[in-house]
Amino acid sequence: MKYAKIFPFLIFALAVSVHANGQSATPTFKQFIEQFPKATLPYSIGAETLQAQLENSVAKKSVRLSWEYYQFLPELDRSAAYSNMPVHPEPVAAFETERYTAVLYNLARGRSRNAKSYSISVYTKEGRYVGTHFVAGVNAHALTSVTIDEMLAADVNEYKVLWNNNNAAESKIAGLNMVETGRFPLTFAGNPDQILWNALNAGTTAVFTPAR
Numbered sequence: 001m002k003y004a005k006i007f008p009f010l011i012f013a014l015a016v017s018v019h020a021n022g023q024s025a026t027p028t029f030k031q032f033i034e035q036f037p038k039a040t041l042p043y044s045i046g047a048e049t050l051q052a053q054l055e056n057s058v059a060k061k062s063v064r065l066s067w068e069y070y071q072f073l074p075e076l077d078r079s080a081a082y083s084n085m086p087v088h089p090e091p092v093a094a095f096e097t098e099r100y101t102a103v104l105y106n107l108a109r110g111r112s113r114n115a116k117s118y119s120i121s122v123y124t125k126e127g128r129y130v131g132t133h134f135v136a137g138v139n140a141h142a143l144t145s146v147t148i149d150e151m152l153a154a155d156v157n158e159y160k161v162l163w164n165n166n167n168a169a170e171s172k173i174a175g176l177n178m179v180e181t182g183r184f185p186l187t188f189a190g191n192p193d194q195i196l197w198n199a200l201n202a203g204t205t206a207v208f209t210p211a212r
Contacts, residue, residue, distance in 0.1 A: 025068070029127035032072045035065055036094035036103045043093060043104070044147040045118060047159065050138040051173055053114050054161070062090040062108065073105075073121055075132040092118065100152055100187060101125060104135075115139040122152060122186050133190035143176055152186045 065088075070076055076087055090106040102122045117137040122130040135154050136146040143159045159176035184190075 027068055029072065029123070032069045033094050033101060033103065035069055036091040036105070039093035039095055039104075041095055041097070041150045041152075042147055043095065045136040045145055047143060047145040047157065047176060050116065050136070050143050050145060051176070053116055054138045054140070054143070055173060056114055062106070064108070065089045065091055065105065072129075073132070074129060075119075075121070095148070095152070097150065097152060099125060100130070101127075102152060102186065104148075118146070120148070120154075120186055130187060131189035133184070133186050135186075142179070148186070153183060154186055155181075155183045157181050 065073075070089070073089060076089065088108045090108050092104040092106055095102045095104070100122055101124070102120055104118060104120045107117045107119060115138060117134065119132055119134050121132045124130065133154065135148070135156065136144050138144070138161075141161060143161055145157045145159075147155045149155070158179045158181070160179050161173060162175045162177055164172055164174040
Protein backbone atom coordinates (compact mmCIF):
# COMPACT_ATOMS: atom_id res chain seq x y z
CA MET A 1 0.00 0.00 0.00
CA LYS A 2 2.87 2.36 0.87
CA TYR A 3 4.54 1.81 -2.53
CA ALA A 4 1.18 2.19 -4.29
CA LYS A 5 0.94 5.75 -2.93
CA ILE A 6 4.56 6.66 -3.82
CA PHE A 7 4.52 5.27 -7.38
CA PRO A 8 2.08 7.86 -8.87
CA PHE A 9 4.18 10.65 -7.32
CA LEU A 10 7.34 9.27 -8.95
CA ILE A 11 5.59 9.14 -12.34
CA PHE A 12 4.46 12.76 -11.92
CA ALA A 13 7.95 13.90 -10.90
CA LEU A 14 9.47 12.16 -13.91
CA ALA A 15 6.95 13.78 -16.26
CA VAL A 16 7.71 17.24 -14.83
CA SER A 17 11.43 16.61 -15.24
CA VAL A 18 11.07 15.52 -18.87
CA HIS A 19 8.88 18.53 -19.61
CA ALA A 20 11.39 20.90 -17.98
CA ASN A 21 14.27 19.38 -19.90
CA GLY A 22 12.31 19.66 -23.11
CA GLN A 23 11.61 23.32 -22.43
CA SER A 24 15.27 24.10 -21.69
CA ALA A 25 16.32 22.43 -24.94
CA THR A 26 14.46 25.11 -26.92
CA PRO A 27 16.32 28.41 -26.49
CA THR A 28 14.48 31.72 -26.52
CA PHE A 29 15.24 34.70 -28.73
CA LYS A 30 16.55 36.53 -25.66
CA GLN A 31 18.97 33.66 -24.95
CA PHE A 32 20.10 33.77 -28.57
CA ILE A 33 20.87 37.50 -28.37
CA GLU A 34 22.80 36.93 -25.14
CA GLN A 35 25.32 34.80 -27.07
CA PHE A 36 26.62 38.02 -28.70
CA PRO A 37 28.70 40.70 -26.96
CA LYS A 38 26.69 43.91 -26.60
CA ALA A 39 27.98 46.80 -28.70
CA THR A 40 26.95 50.38 -29.42
CA LEU A 41 26.30 52.13 -32.73
CA PRO A 42 27.99 53.41 -34.82
CA TYR A 43 30.11 50.29 -35.18
CA SER A 44 33.03 49.86 -37.58
CA ILE A 45 35.13 47.04 -38.97
CA GLY A 46 37.99 49.00 -40.47
CA ALA A 47 40.35 48.24 -43.34
CA GLU A 48 43.36 48.17 -41.01
CA THR A 49 41.69 45.62 -38.73
CA LEU A 50 40.77 43.38 -41.65
CA GLN A 51 44.24 43.65 -43.17
CA ALA A 52 45.79 42.63 -39.84
CA GLN A 53 43.45 39.62 -39.68
CA LEU A 54 44.49 38.61 -43.17
CA GLU A 55 48.23 39.00 -42.57
CA ASN A 56 48.25 37.26 -39.20
CA SER A 57 49.69 33.80 -39.85
CA VAL A 58 48.29 32.40 -36.59
CA ALA A 59 44.51 32.29 -36.66
CA LYS A 60 42.90 33.38 -33.39
CA LYS A 61 40.51 30.75 -32.12
CA SER A 62 37.01 32.19 -31.87
CA VAL A 63 33.95 31.06 -29.94
CA ARG A 64 31.41 29.46 -32.26
CA LEU A 65 27.68 29.80 -31.84
CA SER A 66 26.14 26.62 -30.44
CA TRP A 67 24.06 24.67 -32.94
CA GLU A 68 20.80 25.05 -30.97
CA TYR A 69 20.82 28.78 -31.83
CA TYR A 70 21.15 28.23 -35.58
CA GLN A 71 17.34 28.29 -35.86
CA PHE A 72 17.45 32.07 -35.34
CA LEU A 73 19.69 32.54 -38.40
CA PRO A 74 17.45 31.31 -41.24
CA GLU A 75 19.95 32.23 -43.97
CA LEU A 76 22.57 29.77 -42.73
CA ASP A 77 21.28 27.08 -45.08
CA ARG A 78 21.83 29.39 -48.04
CA SER A 79 25.27 30.35 -46.77
CA ALA A 80 26.19 26.70 -46.36
CA ALA A 81 25.08 26.02 -49.94
CA TYR A 82 27.28 28.87 -51.15
CA SER A 83 30.40 26.93 -50.15
CA ASN A 84 31.30 23.24 -49.87
CA MET A 85 32.83 23.89 -46.45
CA PRO A 86 30.77 23.71 -43.21
CA VAL A 87 29.47 27.01 -41.83
CA HIS A 88 30.35 27.85 -38.23
CA PRO A 89 28.95 31.28 -37.23
CA GLU A 90 31.10 33.16 -34.72
CA PRO A 91 29.26 35.81 -32.62
CA VAL A 92 30.80 39.29 -32.95
CA ALA A 93 28.31 41.88 -31.63
CA ALA A 94 24.66 42.62 -30.81
CA PHE A 95 22.99 46.00 -31.31
CA GLU A 96 19.76 47.53 -30.05
CA THR A 97 17.84 50.44 -31.57
CA GLU A 98 14.40 51.79 -30.75
CA ARG A 99 12.74 49.42 -33.23
CA TYR A 100 15.26 46.68 -34.00
CA THR A 101 17.71 44.15 -32.61
CA ALA A 102 20.63 43.05 -34.78
CA VAL A 103 23.48 40.56 -34.50
CA LEU A 104 26.80 40.59 -36.34
CA TYR A 105 28.70 37.36 -36.92
CA ASN A 106 31.54 35.87 -38.94
CA LEU A 107 30.64 32.92 -41.17
CA ALA A 108 33.77 30.93 -40.42
CA ARG A 109 34.63 28.21 -42.89
CA GLY A 110 38.25 27.48 -41.96
CA ARG A 111 39.56 29.20 -45.07
CA SER A 112 43.25 30.06 -45.50
CA ARG A 113 44.92 33.35 -44.53
CA ASN A 114 42.31 34.00 -41.83
CA ALA A 115 39.66 35.10 -44.33
CA LYS A 116 36.55 36.66 -42.79
CA SER A 117 32.97 37.08 -43.99
CA TYR A 118 30.80 39.23 -41.73
CA SER A 119 26.99 39.20 -41.96
CA ILE A 120 24.37 41.05 -39.95
CA SER A 121 20.89 39.69 -39.21
CA VAL A 122 18.16 42.13 -38.17
CA TYR A 123 15.00 41.43 -36.14
CA THR A 124 12.14 43.45 -34.70
CA LYS A 125 12.22 44.03 -30.95
CA GLU A 126 9.76 41.13 -30.63
CA GLY A 127 12.16 38.78 -32.40
CA ARG A 128 10.57 38.67 -35.87
CA TYR A 129 13.23 38.09 -38.51
CA VAL A 130 13.68 40.98 -40.97
CA GLY A 131 16.70 40.12 -43.12
CA THR A 132 20.41 39.37 -43.42
CA HIS A 133 23.14 41.28 -45.24
CA PHE A 134 26.79 40.60 -45.98
CA VAL A 135 28.56 43.77 -44.76
CA ALA A 136 32.31 43.17 -44.47
CA GLY A 137 35.09 40.68 -45.00
CA VAL A 138 38.50 39.90 -46.36
CA ASN A 139 40.21 37.23 -48.39
CA ALA A 140 43.35 37.02 -50.53
CA HIS A 141 41.68 38.94 -53.36
CA ALA A 142 39.68 41.73 -51.75
CA LEU A 143 38.70 43.53 -48.55
CA THR A 144 35.39 45.14 -47.60
CA SER A 145 35.23 47.45 -44.59
CA VAL A 146 32.04 48.81 -43.03
CA THR A 147 30.59 51.35 -40.62
CA ILE A 148 27.08 50.65 -39.31
CA ASP A 149 25.32 53.80 -38.07
CA GLU A 150 22.61 54.43 -35.46
CA MET A 151 19.89 53.98 -38.11
CA LEU A 152 21.22 50.51 -39.04
CA ALA A 153 22.55 51.68 -42.40
CA ALA A 154 25.88 50.36 -43.68
CA ASP A 155 28.60 52.41 -45.36
CA VAL A 156 30.94 50.00 -47.14
CA ASN A 157 34.28 50.39 -48.91
CA GLU A 158 35.58 47.63 -51.17
CA TYR A 159 39.27 47.31 -52.00
CA LYS A 160 41.37 45.03 -54.13
CA VAL A 161 44.23 43.56 -52.09
CA LEU A 162 47.63 44.40 -53.59
CA TRP A 163 50.51 42.03 -52.78
CA ASN A 164 54.19 42.86 -53.14
CA ASN A 165 54.78 39.72 -55.22
CA ASN A 166 52.71 37.12 -57.05
CA ASN A 167 52.65 34.59 -54.21
CA ALA A 168 49.95 35.74 -51.78
CA ALA A 169 50.61 32.82 -49.45
CA GLU A 170 54.15 34.07 -48.69
CA SER A 171 53.77 37.79 -49.36
CA LYS A 172 52.90 40.91 -47.44
CA ILE A 173 50.17 43.33 -48.46
CA ALA A 174 51.57 46.34 -50.31
CA GLY A 175 48.33 48.32 -50.26
CA LEU A 176 44.60 48.37 -50.98
CA ASN A 177 43.20 49.59 -54.28
CA MET A 178 39.77 51.22 -53.93
CA VAL A 179 37.16 49.54 -56.12
CA GLU A 180 33.75 50.74 -54.93
CA THR A 181 31.88 52.47 -52.11
CA GLY A 182 28.24 52.21 -51.16
CA ARG A 183 25.57 52.83 -48.56
CA PHE A 184 22.48 50.70 -47.92
CA PRO A 185 19.92 50.21 -45.14
CA LEU A 186 19.93 46.93 -43.22
CA THR A 187 16.30 46.95 -42.07
CA PHE A 188 14.84 45.06 -45.00
CA ALA A 189 15.28 41.65 -46.63
CA GLY A 190 18.79 41.77 -48.04
CA ASN A 191 21.55 39.85 -49.77
CA PRO A 192 23.14 37.40 -47.34
CA ASP A 193 25.58 35.98 -49.90
CA GLN A 194 29.21 36.93 -49.93
CA ILE A 195 30.14 39.30 -52.72
CA LEU A 196 32.04 37.63 -55.56
CA TRP A 197 35.20 39.53 -54.74
CA ASN A 198 37.43 37.79 -57.29
CA ALA A 199 35.04 38.94 -60.04
CA LEU A 200 35.41 42.62 -59.14
CA ASN A 201 37.11 44.87 -61.65
CA ALA A 202 40.08 46.86 -60.44
CA GLY A 203 38.55 50.19 -61.38
CA THR A 204 41.02 52.44 -59.60
CA THR A 205 39.73 55.58 -57.95
CA ALA A 206 42.20 55.73 -55.09
CA VAL A 207 44.94 53.74 -53.42
CA PHE A 208 44.75 53.27 -49.67
CA THR A 209 47.66 51.79 -47.71
CA PRO A 210 46.76 51.13 -44.05
CA ALA A 211 49.33 52.10 -41.45
CA ARG A 212 51.29 49.21 -39.99
